Amino acid sequence: MKLWGIDLGGTKIxxxxxxxxxxxxxxARKRLPTESDKGYDHILSQIKKLIDLVAEEVGEKPVKIGFATPGVSEPETNLMKNSNTTCLNGKPMQKDLEDILGIPVKLANDANSFALAEALMGAGKEYPNAEVVFGVIMGTGVGGGLVVNKKIIGGHHGIGGEWGHNILEENGHPCYCGKKGCVEQVISGPALERFYEQQSGEKLSMKTILEQYRQGANVHASATVERMLEYYGRAISTLINVLDPGLIVIGGGVGNIDLLYTEGYERIKKYIFNDGIITTPILKPKLGDSAGVFGAALL
Structure with a gap:
């Protein structure tokens, strides 16, 4: 039986x-624009349209399908929450999809889908004995997904792995979740760019900040990278102290920064509850932007 998956993003499905x-x-793989500005019902129709197009291409329809979604379905109410595609929030998305498609549907948060795909098809193939795999997303936002013994741990409230919304900087920048100083508001790409602008009065992309850091002549670029490394060390050490995973995989644009795997790895030693010893493999993803959709299919 073929495995079908949908990665529902803010701009593409x-x-x-x-x-x-x-x-x-x-x-088979195919994409359509999400067109989320047209609302919830339009997103559902785009999903149905895409599945029909792919079914025509492969010569059969799915008998069940997995979805990687922004946000998560609340286990008690089965309503969506915590989605930055805000028109999904409060909607019984799983039920609506099952009604429209006429087949069983399984939903998982996009970060959990990323973690599952990397555990089974990506970086995890090099570490088959890793019982616990944590997938980190560090990009425009910060998130996480937890896989134990090849299964996603969604948790009692459906928020298993939500590493990005723990407080990292006391009384830091306000977060859309209602708290201040969340991990996402400290070491995401936009948060680091905001810090640089506050320090320098100049707006630069993270890529340019890194270039100027390497040139060694921009004190504000150096302060921004130092902030990233130090808080990254603190935040990852907390993950290791609680879960002690056999593998951590870091996706997202910020996750591509090589310093995280060298100097950033050293910073973790300052905070880990293990006499400064760390042997946890921390890797870049092997599947690129395919991880979400592959993880959905693996559901």
């Missing part, structure tokens, strides 16, 4: 079909 549970070869 992607569908992927894998050959079978025993052969994860990609049979």
């Amino acid at each position: 992607e569908c992927a079909v894998l050959d079978s549970e025993n052969d994860l070869a990609v049979v």
Whole structure:
């Protein structure tokens, strides 16, 4: 039986079909724009349209399907919450999709889907004995996904792995979640760019900040990178102290910064509850932006 998955993003919806549970070869992939500004019902119609197009291409319809979603379905109410595609919040998305598609649907947060795909198809293939895999997203936002023994741990409230909304900087910048100084408001790309602008009065992209840091002549670039490394060390050490994963995979634009895997790795030693010893593999993802849709198919 083919495995079908949908990655529902703010700007695009992607569908992927894998050959079978025993052969994860990609049979088909296709994208359509989300057009979320047109509302919830339009997003559902775009999903249905995309699945129909892919079904025509592969010559069969899905019998069940997984979805990687922004936000999460609340286990007690089955209503969506915590989605930055705000028109999804408060909606019974799983039920509505099952009604429209006529097949069983399983939803998982996009960060959890990323973690599952990397654990089973990506970086985790190099560490088959890693029982606990944590997937970190560090980009425009900061999130996380937890996989234990090849299964997503969604948790009692559906917020398992929500690393990005723990307070990292006391009385820091306000977060949309209602708290101040969340991990997302300290080491996401926009947060680091905001810090640089506050220090220098100049607005630069993170890429340019890093270039100027390497040149060594911009004190504000140096302060921004120092802030990133120090708070990254603190935040990752907390993950390791609580979960002690056998593998951490870091996705997202900020996750591409090589310093996180060298100097950032050293900073973790300052805070880990293990006499400064750390052997946890921390890797870049192997699947690129395919992880979300592959993880959805693996659900």
